[in-house]
Amino acid sequence: MDIQAYINSGVLELYVLDRLSPDERRQVETYAEQYPDVRQEIEEIELALEEYALLNGQLTPPPPTALTAVLMALPNTAAAQPSATKDDPPSAAPPPRRPNWPLWLLALALGMALFGLYYFYQQAQSRGTSIGELQQRFTTLEQDCERIRDNNQENRQQLALLSDADTRGIVLAGSDNAPDSRAVVFYNQQAGEVLFSAANLPAPPTGKQYQLWAIDANGPQDLGVLDEELTSDTLLDVRFIPDAAAFAVTLEDAGGKPSPDLSQLQVIGEVPAAP
Amino acid sequence: MPSPANQDKQDTLLELLLRKDEAGMRYLFDHYGGALNNIIGRIVTEPQTCEEVLQDVLLRIWENADTYEPGKSRLFTWMARIARNAAIDRVRSKGYRQNGKTDGIDAIVVNHTTLSETMPVEHIGLAKLLDALDNNYRSIIDLLYFKDYTQAETAEALDLPLGTVKTRSRRALQKLRELLKNELIILLIISLF
Numbered sequence A: 001m002d003i004q005a006y007i008n009s010g011v012l013e014l015y016v017l018d019r020l021s022p023d024e025r026r027q028v029e030t031y032a033e034q035y036p037d038v039r040q041e042i043e044e045i046e047l048a049l050e051e052y053a054l055l056n057g058q059l060t061p062p063p064p065t066a067l068t069a070v071l072m073a074l075p076n077t078a079a080a081q082p083s084a085t086k087d088d089p090p091s092a093a094p095p096p097r098r099p100n101w102p103l104w105l106l107a108l109a110l111g112m113a114l115f116g117l118y119y120f121y122q123q124a125q126s127r128g129t130s131i132g133e134l135q136q137r138f139t140t141l142e143q144d145c146e147r148i149r150d151n152n153q154e155n156r157q158q159l160a161l162l163s164d165a166d167t168r169g170i171v172l173a174g175s176d177n178a179p180d181s182r183a184v185v186f187y188n189q190q191a192g193e194v195l196f197s198a199a200n201l202p203a204p205p206t207g208k209q210y211q212l213w214a215i216d217a218n219g220p221q222d223l224g225v226l227d228e229e230l231t232s233d234t235l236l237d238v239r240f241i242p243d244a245a246a247f248a249v250t251l252e253d254a255g256g257k258p259s260p261d262l263s264q265l266q267v268i269g270e271v272p273a274a275p
Numbered sequence B: 001m002p003s004p005a006n007q008d009k010q011d012t013l014l015e016l017l018l019r020k021d022e023a024g025m026r027y028l029f030d031h032y033g034g035a036l037n038n039i040i041g042r043i044v045t046e047p048q049t050c051e052e053v054l055q056d057v058l059l060r061i062w063e064n065a066d067t068y069e070p071g072k073s074r075l076f077t078w079m080a081r082i083a084r085n086a087a088i089d090r091v092r093s094k095g096y097r098q099n100g101k102t103d104g105i106d107a108i109v110v111n112h113t114t115l116s117e118t119m120p121v122e123h124i125g126l127a128k129l130l131d132a133l134d135n136n137y138r139s140i141i142d143l144l145y146f147k148d149y150t151q152a153e154t155a156e157a158l159d160l161p162l163g164t165v166k167t168r169s170r171r172a173l174q175k176l177r178e179l180l181k182n183e184l185i186i187l188l189i190i191s192l193f
Helices: A003-008 A011-016 A022-034 A036-057 A064-073 A082-087 A101-162 B004-018 B022-043 B047-067 B075-092 B105-117 B121-132 B135-146 B151-157 B164-192
Strands: A168-174 A182-188 A193-200 A208-216 A219-225 A236-238 A246-253 A265-270
Touching: A003 A036, A011 A022, A011 A036, A011 B164, A022 A036, A036 B004, A036 B022, A036 B075, A036 B135, A036 B164, A064 B022, A064 B047, A101 A182, A101 A193, A168 A246, A182 A246, A182 A265, A193 A208, A219 A246, B004 B022, B004 B047, B004 B075, B022 B047, B022 B075, B022 B135, B047 B075, B121 B164, B135 B151, B135 B164, B151 B164
Parallel strands: none
Antiparallel strands: A168 A182, A168 A265, A182 A193, A193 A236, A208 A219, A208 A246, A246 A265
């Protein structure tokens, strides 16, 4: 049996068109069960005629009155068919809709856009975090920089003072109480400035503090107590006393005293006479 | 290869019909009412009777959906057969003067020509398809599919030897399928935009 020849004979077309004798019809149905090709061909012929009929049907829309009439003629499904209502409550799912391509595409695009938004949001978040960190570091550096600049300015001023021709460097030598102690005072009568450096002062005993004095015509003038942790490399800017004759450091009780206990004199040095 | 859109439509309709849902009737009317009306109208030419037959056919489909056998034919083939048979029964019944079959083949072909000329713009696709389908092919499809013509009557109407009706209808359907395939591709492209 040549199936292709059978298909080409046109008998399947007449089968679908319902123009065969009952014998021929049964034969076609037997072949359709045996040969998938025959089944497939019949289906395609059906589809072509279906398409043709639907296209032709566009020209002959059914009268709307027909729909009204048949709907009226329908048995009342809810009341007349309790079994159907049991299986299908009135609020049964709406009829399945055919898939809507543009809608799916739109949904897909929307999903991608949302994902993109989320992605960029995350990126922005992490960038915001790192910007915050950088800003903090920048602020720290700025503060460091400011401090160093102030320091530098101070150092330059001190250096300018130290290199001034009118500045006298006075070494305060150790007294009998502390023969090895040393301190240095830089005194500039013209600029009105005094710098003090504890070149070699041992740490004071507990409860004691060094106190700096300037001695002028009126006797010792208090210039303040020294910090316990004062190091030898620090140059202290201290109060200026005009026409000072000498500078001295005594060891006093913590907090200092209004007048010096000269028995506790540590270092002393005289201001050399102006040239 | 079944067209996916028609397959979906068929599945949806069958599900609704089997559920005995009123929505099934609306769906049937909206999607297939025109085609069924067209099939009936080819045989029953009187508009009032035509509508009566259409109502009868719609109700029969709705009521007998459970007797449709999906393995044997497509749903539409089954429905079209019901429509054609109902129309034929009506014209054969007494009280209806049959005049369709006495129309010669000329009437059918002339009818076609005027149809495609007066066709509204939205049916331009069908108009083009009908134009592309050779008159002889169109006639044989219409006579066999829409009219109550046997092979012998068709052969006589088209002045063909009886044995050639089969092969001629085969060629006609092949041509129709080819044209529809192009049409479907265009429709598919349009529906994507």
